[in-house]
Amino acid sequence: MHFADALTERIKATSPVCVGLDPELRKLPEGIPKDAKGVLQFNTGIIDAVKGIASCVKPQLAFYEVLGWEGMKTFWETCAYAKEQGLIVIADGKRNDIGSTCEAYADAYLNADSPIDALTITPYLGSDGILPFVERCKKNEKGIYILVKTSNESSGEVQDLPTGDEVVHEHIAQLVEAIAVQDLGAKTKLSSIGAVVGATYPEEMKYLRTLMPHVPFLIPGYGAQGGTATDVKHGFLKDGTGAIVNSSRSIIFASGGKDWQKAAEKAAEKMAKELA
């Protein structure tokens, strides 16, 4: 099934909640080993806790790469387990490169047999750094989320630079929309080509939704970073689909004690209600 159709179905069946799997070792609950195997144990526990509530999980590659190759083994095992449990799996790698290197990244994460449904990418290299991923999206029913306006404080240093009558991230939004309309879902009018738009800039999000009507949004910055349900509402389409909202720490580390799974479940439920 086309990525946007699968995503929309899953959001309707569950919620727009995306749980960020950012397993910092020092924050793992007591009793979980502080290593790559412990991370796998923790991740499967979190996935079991949230799989009926969240539409997606988003493992953040940095937290696996920092554990060496053993961490990457855990990354792939986590993705496979989440996929088996029916979750949409988004690898947050913000990859970017050109030519055969870009092809290698696309093959690494968006191959037909990959448990990963979508990958985040960074647009600084222009379309050379985007189109090889788009090709895999079309061929293998996968998705990408292109960074447009990120949630962090300094995002404006590059993304808000004025250029002509607009700013850089608005210009990129138009490039993303132009690419997106070339691969729309069969059931939805949404594309497999998505955009990352931070919860912490609600006015920008409202405008970006008008610039990218066919683009699914991945919205970071909710919860610990300060974004609220009111801040993200303009990222959604009228039927409540078209966007997923990520929270990592507020869910997975809702408790550092023995009740960590129950606490994660409750935190995910609370967020799903806030977004409903």
Add this chain to the structure above:
Amino acid sequence: MHFADALTERIKATSPVCVGLDPELRKLPEGIPKDAKGVLQFNTGIIDAVKGIASCVKPQLAFYEVLGWEGMKTFWETCAYAKEQGLIVIADGKRNDIGSTCEAYADAYLNADSPIDALTITPYLGSDGILPFVERCKKNEKGIYILVKTSNESSGEVQDLPTGDEVVHEHIAQLVEAIAVQDLGAKTKLSSIGAVVGATYPEEMKYLRTLMPHVPFLIPGYGAQGGTATDVKHGFLKDGTGAIVNSSRSIIFASGGKDWQKAAEKAAEKMAKELA
């Protein structure tokens, strides 16, 4: 030793040649297994062939990630071997993220005990996505190369957007220089904070050298991508240091036959002479 001092010493002792370790499986010479173990065998063979000629090797992470966790094991083994042989090791990952995720990437590649000397990063997120790396550079005598103007055809789509009296990549160059001057080498006036500037845009490179006088350049796009020795000359300082020039395919795949090591050595020697 400060990264810029170590790099300068090594360039003086050898050459500005940086050999890109981009081991596409289908291009490996006959007789080498087409898997992660074969890649390690190939890489150590290339390192042995070029270690007296090149200052640096630059493994491109995508080609290891595409081989799963076994590929990442090979990546780390390759880096360790190259370091043991006296080469400067630059991990080409174009990583970018914020907050604790950025810290995790910095810890993954630029820890004190890492065999990696420098990492490439992408500036789209602004200083939040740069400063955690800079901190590791200062603390652990490591380096980074920030993408400023890349070698690919579509790099202008974002990097050449006009903003005020300049273009985006010139604006970023000034941010890079401002960060760079805060960590200069003891022996050289160069920083541990470098810039990626493509060989395929010689006029831009000439101007960028004036904007970033304290910044070591990593110059891709030589050879297979079309850049020549004349194109890159303005990236160097007057004493012939301050820049490294990368070539991947033209060196490592100089021959697909049994003479692949000898062919790589000759190709690296030829490039070193062109740049001398």
